[in-house]
Each structure stands twice: as C-alpha cells, then as structure tokens.
Amino acid sequence: MAQVDHISSGTDADRTGLSRRRFLQASLLGAGGLSLAGCGTLEAGLAGTPVAPGTVTFWDLFGGGDGARMQQMLQGFTKQYPRLELQHITLSWGNPYYTKLALATIGDQPPDVGVSHASRLPTLHGADLLQELPAQALSKHGLTPDKFNPKALRACTFNGKLFGLPLDTHPFVLFYNTDLCKKAGLLDAQGNLAAMDSPEAFTDALVRGKEASGQWGAVASINNDTATCWRLFQSFYSQLGGQMLQQEGTQVVMDDAKALQVLTFLKDLSGTRKLMPQDVDYAGGIALFANGRSAFYLQGEWEITTFQLAKTPFSMTLFPNVFGGEGGYAVQADFHTLVVPAAGNDDARTDRALTLIRSLLDQSLTWAEGGHVPSWQPVAESSKYRELKPQSNYAAASDAAVIDPPGWYSGSGSNFEVIIGSAVGSVLAGQAEPEAAVRAMRSGLEQYADTPSPV
Amino acid sequence: MTTSTVAGSRAKTPAGPRTGQRPQRTDRSAYWMLAPFVALYVLFVIGPTIYAFILSLFNGSLVRGGLGSFAGLSNYANALQSQDFWSSVWHTLLFTILTTPPLVVLAFFFALLADRATRGRWFFRLAFFAPYVLPSAVLSLIWIWIYTPDSGLASDFLGRIGVTAPGWLGDPNWAMISVAIATVWWTLGFNFVLYLAGLQDIPRELYEAAAIDGAGPIQQIRRITIPLLNRTTTLVAILQVIASLKIFDQIYLMTQGGPNYSTRPALEYIYDESFTNMRIGYGAAVSMLFFILILIASFVWLAIVRQQGRTA
Numbered sequence: 001m002a003q004v005d006h007i008s009s010g011t012d013a014d015r016t017g018l019s020r021r022r023f024l025q026a027s028l029l030g031a032g033g034l035s036l037a038g039c040g041t042l043e044a045g046l047a048g049t050p051v052a053p054g055t056v057t058f059w060d061l062f063g064g065g066d067g068a069r070m071q072q073m074l075q076g077f078t079k080q081y082p083r084l085e086l087q088h089i090t091l092s093w094g095n096p097y098y099t100k101l102a103l104a105t106i107g108d109q110p111p112d113v114g115v116s117h118a119s120r121l122p123t124l125h126g127a128d129l130l131q132e133l134p135a136q137a138l139s140k141h142g143l144t145p146d147k148f149n150p151k152a153l154r155a156c157t158f159n160g161k162l163f164g165l166p167l168d169t170h171p172f173v174l175f176y177n178t179d180l181c182k183k184a185g186l187l188d189a190q191g192n193l194a195a196m197d198s199p200e201a202f203t204d205a206l207v208r209g210k211e212a213s214g215q216w217g218a219v220a221s222i223n224n225d226t227a228t229c230w231r232l233f234q235s236f237y238s239q240l241g242g243q244m245l246q247q248e249g250t251q252v253v254m255d256d257a258k259a260l261q262v263l264t265f266l267k268d269l270s271g272t273r274k275l276m277p278q279d280v281d282y283a284g285g286i287a288l289f290a291n292g293r294s295a296f297y298l299q300g301e302w303e304i305t306t307f308q309l310a311k312t313p314f315s316m317t318l319f320p321n322v323f324g325g326e327g328g329y330a331v332q333a334d335f336h337t338l339v340v341p342a343a344g345n346d347d348a349r350t351d352r353a354l355t356l357i358r359s360l361l362d363q364s365l366t367w368a369e370g371g372h373v374p375s376w377q378p379v380a381e382s383s384k385y386r387e388l389k390p391q392s393n394y395a396a397a398s399d400a401a402v403i404d405p406p407g408w409y410s411g412s413g414s415n416f417e418v419i420i421g422s423a424v425g426s427v428l429a430g431q432a433e434p435e436a437a438v439r440a441m442r443s444g445l446e447q448y449a450d451t452p453s454p455v
Numbered sequence: 456m457t458t459s460t461v462a463g464s465r466a467k468t469p470a471g472p473r474t475g476q477r478p479q480r481t482d483r484s485a486y487w488m489l490a491p492f493v494a495l496y497v498l499f500v501i502g503p504t505i506y507a508f509i510l511s512l513f514n515g516s517l518v519r520g521g522l523g524s525f526a527g528l529s530n531y532a533n534a535l536q537s538q539d540f541w542s543s544v545w546h547t548l549l550f551t552i553l554t555t556p557p558l559v560v561l562a563f564f565f566a567l568l569a570d571r572a573t574r575g576r577w578f579f580r581l582a583f584f585a586p587y588v589l590p591s592a593v594l595s596l597i598w599i600w601i602y603t604p605d606s607g608l609a610s611d612f613l614g615r616i617g618v619t620a621p622g623w624l625g626d627p628n629w630a631m632i633s634v635a636i637a638t639v640w641w642t643l644g645f646n647f648v649l650y651l652a653g654l655q656d657i658p659r660e661l662y663e664a665a666a667i668d669g670a671g672p673i674q675q676i677r678r679i680t681i682p683l684l685n686r687t688t689t690l691v692a693i694l695q696v697i698a699s700l701k702i703f704d705q706i707y708l709m710t711q712g713g714p715n716y717s718t719r720p721a722l723e724y725i726y727d728e729s730f731t732n733m734r735i736g737y738g739a740a741v742s743m744l745f746f747i748l749i750l751i752a753s754f755v756w757l758a759i760v761r762q763q764g765r766t767a
Binding site: 095098102103127129222223226279280281283287408409415418422423429431447451452455 | 514516517518519537539603604605606622624625626627710711713714715716727730731732733734735
C-alpha cells in the first residue's frame with residue numbers, strides 16, 4: 001500500500017544496537033554523576049548550605065586587559081595564602097554586574113568581596129547592601145586612612161563611616177601614536193605631546209594627525225558604547241563647569257548652553273571635518289589605533305596593555321584641557337573600590353575579606369601596570385610607580401577627577417550614562433543634531449528625576 | 456510526530472464499561488497522579504501571579520522589605536503614560552512581525568524541497584534542525600561575531616560583492632532586523648521538521664490524480680499541499696507568535712536593548728525596571744499590563760482560528 005511509504009522512520013532506533021531506553025538511562029546516570037562532582041557556590045546555593053569554610057568569594061567586572069591583570073594579582077594572593085580557597089567570578093561590566101550584586105546581597109548569598117565604582121557607592125550604601133568596615137579590623141590589617149588617596153577615600157565615606165576601600169582612579173586619557181605625531185610635528189623637543197589647550201589647538205592637532213595617518217585624526221568608539229560617549233562628553237562639559245544632577249538625582253541642573261557647545265564641537269570634529277569615524281564600535285576603535293590608522297585614541301587608560309601587546313608605538317597623557325582654561329581642568333574618571341557586601345556581621349568573613357583586600361592593594365603596582373592610578377599611597381608615592389611610563393604621565397588626573405553625580409539611577413554603567421551616552425553617540429554618528437540630542441538628554445533625565453527613588 | 460490530516464483515522468473507542476458507569480477508583484487515582492503537578496503549578500505559577508498583582512498596587516522596592524507605600528493604580532497609570540513602555544511593547548510586536556512570516560513561509564519552502572530529496576534526506580533534516588539545539592547565548596555569540604563591523608562575515612561578504620554593509624547591531628534602523636535574521640536561522644529547523652512530517656502524511660495518489668487531471672506543480676502545491684497542511688500551519692504560526700512575544704534572550708545578549716533602547720522588548724523593560732532599577736512594584740504593574748495585552752491578542756487569534764475551523 002502506498003501509505004506505508006510515508007510512515008515516519010520512528011522505528012529506526014530499534015534497529016540500531018543502542019536502544020532509546022538504554023541511551024536515556026545512560027545519560028541520566030551521567031548527568032547525576034556530573035552534578036555530584038565538584039563542590040562550590042553553585043551546589044551550595046542550590047542546597048542552601050554555606051560554602052566550605054576558609055573560602056573567599058570575589059566578584060568583579062573586569063574583562064579584557066583588566067581581567068588578565070586581576071587574575072595575576074589573585075594568583076599572587078593564592079600563593080601568599082595557600083590555606084584560603086579563592087572563588088572568583090567575573091560578570092559583565094555595567095548594569096548586569098550591579099544588578100547581580102544587589103540581588104545576591106538581597107538574597108543572602110553575596111560574595112565576600114566585591115568591586116564597586118565609587119559612583120555606585122551612594123546607591124549601594126543607600127540600599128543597605130554594604131557592610132561598614134570597622135576601624136579595629138582595618139587597623140589590624142594595616143588599612144589605615146593615611147595610606148589612601150584622600151579624594152578617593154572620601155568617596156567611600158558616608159557619615160564618617162567607611163564602606164569601601166579605594167583601589168584606583170581610572171580617568172579618561174589621551175593615547176597618541178608617537179610615530180604619527182612626530183610626523184605631524186606635534187611632539188616637542190623631549191618627545192612629549194604639545195599641549196592642546198583650546199578647541200582650535202585640539203582641532204588643529206587632529207587635522208595634522210589625520211594627514212599623518214592617512215585615515216583618522218582621532219577615534220572614540222560609538223556603537224553599543226554609551227560609556228565612552230558619556231565620558232568624552234563629561235570631560236569637556238566639566239571643563240566648562242557644567243553639572244548634571246543635584247539633590248540625589250531628583251533635580252536636573254544640566255546647562256543646555258554648555259551641553260550644546262560640547263555637542264556642536266563634537267559634531268564639528270566627526271561629521272563636518274571627518275576627523276573622527278562615525279561608525280565604529282569598541283573593538284573597531286582599538287583596531288584602528290593599534291594599526292596606526294588613527295593618530296589619537298580617546299578612551300580610559302585601561303587599554304594600555306592591548307596596545308603594548310600590539311607593539312603600537314604610542315604614549316599616553318592627560319586628556320587635553322580644551323575648555324577648562326586656567327585652573328579649570330577636569331576630566332571624567334571613577335574610582336574602583338573594594339567593598340564587603342552585607343551578610344550579617346560575621347567577623348571571620350570580614351577578616352578573610354580584608355585579607356584579600358590587603359593582598360590586592362599590596363599588588364597595586366601590577367594593577368598600575370595595567371594603566372590605573374593606584375589609590376594605595378605606599379605604591380603611588382614610590383619611585384617604582386613614578387618610573388612607570390607612560391602610566392605616571394597622567395597621575396595628576398586623580399586630583400581633577402569628576403565622578404558621576406550621586407543618584408539612584410546614576411553611577412558607572414547606569415541608565416544615567418546610557419541616556420546621555422546614547423544622545424552623544426547619536427550626534428557623533430551623525431544620526432541626530434546637537435539641539436535634538438540636548439532635548440533627548442533633558443527629557444530622559446527628567447523622567448528619572450521625577451520617579452520616586454526605590455532606595 | 457505525525458499529524459493525520461487525511462480522512463478517517465479516528466480510532467474507535469475500545470469496547471469497555473458502558474458510559475456513565477466509570478468505576479470510582481479510576482477517578483481518584485487520576486487526581487492523585489495530577490496532584491504533584493497541580494501543587495507545583497499553584498506554587499510557582501498561580502501564586503506568584505496573584506502576588507505580582509498585589510505588588511503592582513504598591514510602590515515596592517527590591518531593596519526594602521515589605522510591600523512599600525500603597526500606590527493604587529498609579530503604577531498602571533505611569534506605565535500607560537510612559538513612552539518607554541509603549542516603545543518596548545512595539546519592539547516586541549515588531550520582532551513578532553519580522554520573524555513569524557519568514558519562519559512560516561521559509562520553513563514550508565525548505566520542507567517542500569527536502570521532501571523531494573530522495574537521497575540524503577537525513578542530512579537536510581540534520582542541517583536545518585541543528586541550529587535549533589543551540590542555547591541562546593551560543594547563538595548570540597556566533598551572530599555578534601558575524602555582525603562585527605568591517606571584519607565580520609556579513610560585512611566582509613557584502614564588501615566583496617561591492618555593497619556597503621549596514622551597521623548591523625549599531626544602527627537603530629537595522630538592529631532589530633539583524634536580530635530577526637539570527638532568530639530565523641535559529642528556529643527555522645523546528646517548524647521545518649513539523650512541516651516535513653505533515654508533508655509526508657499527504658498521500659501520493661492525490662498528486663497523481665491531480666497530475667492526470669492536468670495540474671502543474673505550482674497548482675498542486677496551491678490546491679493540495681497548502682490546504683492539507685492548514686493544521687500544521689496554524690500550529691506553527693501559534694507557536695511562533697507565542698515564542699516571539701516572550702522574546703528576551705537574543706536581544707538582551709546581542710544589543711542589550713540598544714542602540715539607544717531601539718530594540719528593547721517588553722520583557723527586558725520589565726527586567727530593567729524591576730531588577731536593575733529596583734522598582735519591583737512598577738515592574739509588576741508593567742508585567743500585568745503586558746499579560747493583558749497578550750491575553751487580548753490570544754482571544755483575537757482564538758476567534759480567527761475558530762472561524763477558520765468552522766468554514767474549513
């Protein structure tokens with residue numbers, strides 16, 4: 001009968017040696033075996049049991065070059081303290097990391113030590129997610145206030161109590177290709193970059209840089225990178241003296257005229273004069289500078305390792321004081337801090353946490369090699385750090401650092417940065433006019449300012 | 456999986472006790488068998504839904520215990536007036552519109568082709584179904600690489616044939632389309648398999664009879680294949696629409712809702728508001744509204760299908 005031809009081959013399995021039933025049994029056993037193997041936070045979390053004692057859990061958001069450095073430092077820790085077991089997890093930078101940290105702390109399963117940007121500390125502290133660091137425990141580990149950069153330490157202090165310990169300042173900086181800048185005549189006799197203290201000087205430097213490179217004067221990543229767009233904008237905007245939020249984020253005090261001035265300048269550089277690319281993502285920006293197709297690269301200092309590995313002839317210096325004038329220098333930055341998320345007041349846990357923190361701070365020189373400005377003064381004031389070039393070129397940025405204004409929706413990688421960064425990015429990409437972008441920024445911020453804070 | 460669409464394969468009920476005289480034991484044991492499922496269902500679906508509704512009436516915060524201050528319907532009012540809410544609903548609908556027709560039409564087209572392949576049909580089944588078993592994270596990683604500007608496979612290929620590639624994931628006009636393309640590649644296999652099974656149930660005699668009557672291949676497809684696959688098409692379409700309305704994974708992983716929130720679907724808006732912004736009361740209200748919207752869509756769909764069933 002013709003029907004027989006169309007019966008699906010469901011009986012194939014029975015003809016082969018391994019029957020379906022046997023296969024299912026075997027895979028069930030296998031899965032069961034796998035789940036028993038290995039202990040750790042996953043199993044403990046599922047069973048609700050505490051992790052094995054003597055374990056330190058550490059969560060960070062360091063990927064890329066930073067991630068590699070942190071791995072190095074953590075290896076130093078495990079060598080120094082072989083009896084402590086370390087469990088380290090890296091999460092995606094920005095909102096994903098902070099959401100998970102907050103949820104884990106609310107769910108009573110926080111890590112022992114976490115990383116937090118200083119701009120996120122007000123929100124975390126306001127939500128009662130951080131444990132206070134008692135002075136006695138701190139002094140036992142030698143973590144006294146005089147050993148830290150005062151500005152960074154102040155950012156970790158709330159009502160006179162300490163809720164985190166600063167690790168570094170990471171400012172927005174200027175990378176420059178030494179070969180191309182020499183060709184363009186932008187280097188002085190000592191081989192340092194001449195100052196670019198006005199919009200005209202900056203534009204001129206980019207024009208000459210573009211001629212030398214044959215493609216771009218400077219590059220700042222735009223696609224899917226609201227953080228870079230925000231940092232570029234904030235650096236120029238703060239040099240003009242502008243502020244964004246006040247009263248814990250409930251008041252929008254953005255100066256439309258100053259914002260417009262910055263955005264018009266950026267549009268001039270990218271869209272009008274074509275000195276900067278309008279369609280480039282984070283990886284693309286790195287590739288352009290590493291391959292010598294751009295004279296300048298505008299980014300945070302953490303990419304130094306990438307270019308060292310790529311053997312690009314480059315150096316770094318302070319982000320130019322284009323709009324600040326005399327005494328008005330400012331640059332966008334943030335501080336990485338190490339925090340102990342709240343989980344009852346377990347002294348043994350606090351002790352383990354501070355052990356890890358002290359070990360990481362002692363290795364601040366390794367961290368500084370990754371481009372950051374260390375907040376740990378014994379390293380920051382040492383000659384070894386001062387000899388570290390080009391990292392020590394921009395150490396002064398930690399005093400001119402402007403971190404994000406406090407607000408429940410503000411902080412590193414937050415919705416605040418996404419709103420501003422998206423608007424700035426759309427101007428850089430040529431998708432929106434500066435006036436429309438300023439309106440978008442204001443309406444986005446006002447929506448959040450009018451929403452009651454959940455913290 | 457076979458869908459019998461051709462005449463009279465309804466099995467007769469086996470001869471047994473007369474209807475109306477079911478033994479008591481069968482009834483009770485059935486309820487006991489169902490009890491674990493019902494318990495889990497109430498615990499993890501019904502209960503939380505009721506709790507979410509209660510939450511939506513308060514200004515709950517994720518970091519503060521308790522329900523928070525009473526808000527009445529103001530969370531709902533804020534959501535309905537919020538540009539972000541309506542944009543996110545539109546993005547979900549746009550995604551549904553962009554993916555459902557291709558996933559129905561292309562799946563049918565490829566199933567037709569695969570059905571005609573006499574040799575190596577197992578290979579085509581494998582090739583089309585293989586992407587379906589990938590987890591969403593793997594899919595997103597693969598396509599992020601393909602969509603990398605300049606050096607990714609998509610842009611590189613277009614460049615070689617002289618077409619300027621769009622900013623796949625960076626251009627707000629293209630981001631959703633790019634995610635839709637990746638999704639079609641991913642889930643095509645499932646619908647393809649359903650259609651293939653349905654095609655194999657159509658008896659060859661119908662085609663032979665039509666050919667004798669002078670019908671060409673296109674006519675055969677239009678008049679025989681498509682009508683007889685109506686049930687399969689309805690099934691595929693319903694499954695697709697339901698799955699598309701739940702979209703979250705690929706968009707969250709590939710564009711994080713960007714660029715500039717231009718691809719953020721409703722579920723990600725709920726996630727952002729409830730967990731990242733910690734406004735759990737407002738998030739619950741938004742999820743209730745989305746639930747109502749899906750319910751309305753389902754009723755409309757049900758009406759259409761019932762209408763179809765009556766006229767068929």
